[in-house]
Amino acid sequence: xxxxxxxxxxxxxxxMKCKEVVKFDKKLAKLLDDMHETMIAADGVGxxxxxxxxxxxxxxxxxxxxxxxxxxxxxxxxxxxxxEIEIEGCLSFPGLYGEVKRPFYVKIEAxxxxxxxxxxxxxxxxxxxxxxxxxxxxxxLFESKIIRVVDLEELERLQEEGEDDL
Numbered sequence: 001x002x003x004x005x006x007x008x009x010x011x012x013x014x015x016m017k018c019k020e021v022v023k024f025d026k027k028l029a030k031l032l033d034d035m036h037e038t039m040i041a042a043d044g045v046g047x048x049x050x051x052x053x054x055x056x057x058x059x060x061x062x063x064x065x066x067x068x069x070x071x072x073x074x075x076x077x078x079x080x081x082x083x084e085i086e087i088e089g090c091l092s093f094p095g096l097y098g099e100v101k102r103p104f105y106v107k108i109e110a111x112x113x114x115x116x117x118x119x120x121x122x123x124x125x126x127x128x129x130x131x132x133x134x135x136x137x138x139x140x141l142f143e144s145k146i147i148r149v150v151d152l153e154e155l156e157r158l159q160e161e162g163e164d165d166l
Contacts, residue, residue, distance in 0.1 A: 001030075001037045004052040006091050009141065013050045014092055018057045018137045021073050024115040028058070032071055032113055035060050044091045046129045048136030051092050059133035063126065070120065075110035075134050078119075086128060087150050087158070090142050097155050098146030102128050 007013055021028065031054060039047040039060060049058040061070040082104030089097045106127040108120050122130055132142060150158075 001033045003041045004034050004038045006038065006042060006047075007051050007053055008094065009092050009143070011092075013053060013055055014136070014141060015139045016050060016055050017139045018048075018050055018055045021056050021058060021111070024073075024111070024113065028073075029113050031058060032060065036062065036069060039091075042091050046133045047091065048133045050136055050139075057137045059137060061126070061129045061133055063129075070130065071110075071113055072108065072130070072133065073111040073113065073115075075108050075130075075137070077106060077108055077131070077134060079105070079107035081105035084124075084128075085147065086125075087155065088128070088132060088142050090132070092141075093143055095152070096143060097150045097152070098143070099148045099150060100128075100142055100145045101147060102131050102145075106131055108134070 031049065035047050035049065035052055038052060039062065045063055046059065046061040049056050057074045059072045059075065080103035083101055084104045085099050085101045087097055088100045104127060105123050108130065109117060111117055135142065
């Protein structure tokens with residue numbers, strides 16, 4: 001495995017709609033492993049392939065450092081519900097945080113690294129992270145969804161008060 005450089009905004013690859021994955025091979029497995037290692041090293045909870053320079057529909061989310069990695073290949077959102085406004089950040093936008101409105105619930109269909117189809121339902125913070133990464137695969141950046149920018153001082157205060165999952 002290898003830690004890859006995270007692509008930063010305003011790189012054009014971040015604005016691209018990514019290509020569907022059609023080949024499920026060792027190269028794809030290595031990319032997924034490298035993405036996970038890169039995300040952990042950057043202290044993130046999600047990472048999409050364009051963020052490491054690969055314009056393909058691959059993203060990962062991991063809330064507990066390797067215990068339950070969600071690998072999403074060619075993900076499609078099949079249902080959403082509710083809404084909430086929470087603070088988000090992004091590894092491609094270091095130092096930028098803001099309030100973003102997203103669905104509280106999401107259901108997706110995606111493929112595993114071996115090509116097998118699966119369905120997944122998530123709520124709250126997990127749904128938010130999944131939708132954030134799927135947005136990346138469609139060239140949609142979280143900065144375009146920010147309702148209100150949150151400065152680092154406010155973010156740290158909210159984290160101390162336990163009001164935020166970041």
